């Protein structure tokens with residue numbers, strides 16, 4: 001049975017936008033590298049890189065646009081009494097900017113300020129405790145392989161939001177969706193299988 005849904009932010013709740021190429025040009029390194037290997041950088045280099053990243057993130061958050069179907073699916077999940085959470089590698093500051101701009105509210109939020117970033121399973125273990133839901137009853141929804149890797153490592157079900165431009169993933173998600181509205185079908189699938197199990 002499904003009891004909670006965890007959403008990635010960039011490219012999932014919001015339209016994909018952050019100009020990672022420009023960020024990386026200015027930093028001189030991959031953004032993923034900065035977050036994943038922070039301990040290997042000198043404190044000065046890390047401070048400089050994080051400063052650039054945060055400036056771009058804040059701008060992207062201010063200019064963000066909601067993805068198709070966000071409001072509808074959140075309303076649907078609320079009606080179904082499923083708990084919802086937001087999990088991102090972004091800063092908490094940019095999360096607050098996005099939520100405020102689009103008048104969204106999440107009871108459970110984990111940013112890179114709160115736990116080790118995806119693809120590590122740590123942030124989902126933390127959410128699982130906060131939401132009081134076993135990871136096997138959670139669905140992780142995201143548009144990038146790190147979302148799927150993180151969900152799989154933590155033992156959740158996973159759904160990949162697929163864009164035309166993004167077709168490759170070496171990690172197989174449990175579900176592939178073209179729109180957030182398709183989450184309705186995933187919920188219905190679980191409702192059906194749970195009903196059958198009780199017959």
Ligand SMILES: [Mg+2]
Nearest residue numbers: 008010011143
């Ligand atoms: Mg994303």
